[in-house]
Amino acid sequence: MKITMTLNGKRMTFDAHPMSRLLDLLREDARLTGTKEGCGEGECGACSIIMNGRLVNSCLVPALQCEGADILTIEGVSAGGLHRVQEAFLQHGGAQCGACTPGMIMAVVALLDHNPNPSEAQIREALAGNLCRCTGYMRIFESAKNAIAAKGATR
């Protein structure tokens, strides 16, 4: 079936099975490979994207439910130059092997969109669905904290 969505600000139509995963549409049809597949069962957060303003695991979203949706991936986040969350991850060593990084960044972007001044507990809660096999959690947490502090510096 034809699925039309707004992907990173652009209207796009895909020919997809209604139960195809959004993750596969992004990576294989749209060739946006910034979104990673980790566990494929909603445990690890590597495939996190923002759908209609909310963080979701794209491995658990069927294509049918993307009809008319507004989808933001890591590529859209950096479309106008690096986002301040990405800058913070760069400056504070928030990325090691990088497999979890796009999902982590999407989780922090979603958090700051809803809550510009989160507490440390709220940052931890926002990151709780994202796993880092390098176990670089403290640096990721520090990066998120510094992204808040950098508010207004870039965007």
Place this chain on the structure above:
Amino acid sequence: MKSFLHDYSMTAPRSLGEALELLDTDGGIRIFAGGTDLMVLLESGTLQHKSFLDIHSIPELRDIRVTPNYITVGAGATFSDIAAHPDLMRELPLLHEAARSVGAIAIQNRATIGGNVANASPAADAPPALLVYDAEIELLSRQNNRRIPYRFFHAGYKKTLLVPNEMIRAFHIPRADRRKCVQLYKKVGTRKAQAISKICFAGLLRREGGRIADARIAFGSVAPVPLRCEKTEQVLKNGGTLAECLAILSSEISPIDDIRSNAAYRLRVAQNIFSRFFQVK
């Protein structure tokens, strides 16, 4: 496209009426909401039913309404909808806590309370809270609309009272002044986020002049169904000691060994959680 998808189909009705009609005329079709359970089964090749009806975008199923006697939570409300609702936070803290303990934020943004209940896992997070609040469940089909006490809904392991042409419409939770009640929700899992419960608990207790006027407790993952522990409640209300309550509780629950935990651990933790609840002043 993955080849196994050829066996599956999903359709999106334009309205609740059309959804009920499809459910009624196509005996093989099953409800699909937030997909956080079903998409996992699909990818792992263990999704049994092949034909699905997407109800996630039907707006009236997602309503949360506050009326003088009830708070009504639509079956399609996500756990994020529930967690963010100020009236639920204030009046139904057990349900609020349950919503916040499901998966993590990306899961809460998709998973629905109706799906959590229809999936009928004894380990589900929302049922103990619904049991303690004496929720009623509203079931809807093309011909019929019935409302039954939620504590009767789970008929056995993964068995419910839903018939094939029905869907869960909403949960109706009676309003009451619970400000003087002790309310405790507790989930024990391998970690705080993303874990399926080894055991979960909801309890409500009201003391009046040194005696217990009301006591309601429910556990998940200690029996084939989410379990309201009415015998233990009775001992509590009759002024039983902690030891007396624990003895009844231990006979009322029937935890098992499984992939997440074992019976001995679950029994001990159930007793510990109950003891903590009993001792809250």
